[in-house]
Amino acid sequence: MAEFKRGIRKKGMIKALADLATRSGWWRDVLHDKSLIIGVRDDYLNIYWRGQSIFKVEMKHERIVATTHPKYLLDPDLSGQVALDTETGAFVLDGLDALTRIYVPGETLPKLKRAAGLFAGDEKAGIQAIVNANPNVVDVEIAFPAEPGSRSAPRIDIATFNETEAGVKLVFWEAKVLGNPELRISGEKNVVRQIELYRTRLAQTPENVVETYETVARNLVDIAKMSGDARKVPEAVRKVAQGTPLTLSSSPDVRLIVYGFDKDQRDGAWKKLLTDNASQLKGIEILARGNPGDIRL
Template sequence: MPKHTNANVVDVEIAFPAEAGSRSVPRIDIATLEEVGTSVKLMFWEAKMLGNPELRTSGKKTIVRQIETYRTRLGQQAALVIESYALIARNLVALAHMSEGARTVAPVVRKVAEGAALTLSSPPDVRVIVYGFDKDQRDGAWKKLLADNAGQFKGIEILARGNPGDIRL
């Protein structure tokens, strides 16, 4: 059986309810579990191609505003979010068991399913993945974007990988 990469990914395209009067539904791209000592930390990731204008920090729709919205929404419902992802871990383990070995889960998922403490940082840990760029773009456009917006990106962890196949969470 092939070894799956990013086996600690437990959810994708996580939607929040729209704000009152808005038709826009905020969505975080990825949720992962990460072992931290004897507990497990719930982390979220927003993924953007380098050319996405939302990576800029000015204008109405920016990655910085998205991250702030996600952190606020997750923080407002932290206990419910933790409870929901503990249930997801139990469901993933149950599905793996029913598959008679065709499906496996990461040890960190099994750990949560078996009762390990699941935590959510305060503010919630929402990180950014930037992908889809070549060496010239990385050394030019990406470095310039980071330099021009260093103050805005402060406090936001960014994982940059030109090739999305090289992303390991």
């Protein structure tokens, strides 16, 4: 498969981000908002809120450049009604400025988050809660390169660093709300096939995957440092950044998280699903909690 690649390696980018962090503005706001997830990509960053990338951050022509989707600029404080001219079919927008046009430190980021939250479903909101409760998460929305001739890029939800007696282990997690139809084992697209695919792809180039997450660990330590310790990195990440071996099992460790159910659903639908599909799910470690914020990876 094509090379799996993560990490900021571009010369000068980490320093430029550190310099930007010393000034009031969007990057300092991001660093100090610990609820935001900073996803390290291939020489760029995605800043996530509830599964929505509200900033893409990269370096172009020796400058840090941030971009966002226009839908996140819709002012969430808008209220009232917009008139429709029933003769022409035109909405009357005279004097209405619906977009956030200027970034104001300390004020604009919460608006972007509120706007982004409108596009987040229960599954993505749950993943946000899981990540916020687990400091050993090192990556989210992990896309594998598409195979030649395919436009499909498999994407797993979460990666963690888990400490072991031998060092630090890289573990991947697929997350599903109980109502997700992919939990049904029948059909072409289901969670068992997804996890088998992830394990196969990870096992193709395990050294590459390990090397890339060693780079990510160093990047996360640098980002925490430039935040003035507003962001903390767990000991596992710090150890890998300093040279402790990071391991990926020969049969890559891909586990399943299920959440988003109450007691009745747990005792009914969830237990029935487990019973009906026991043989197919046998080789998958499953962590199930009703409230995603109670999950510990």
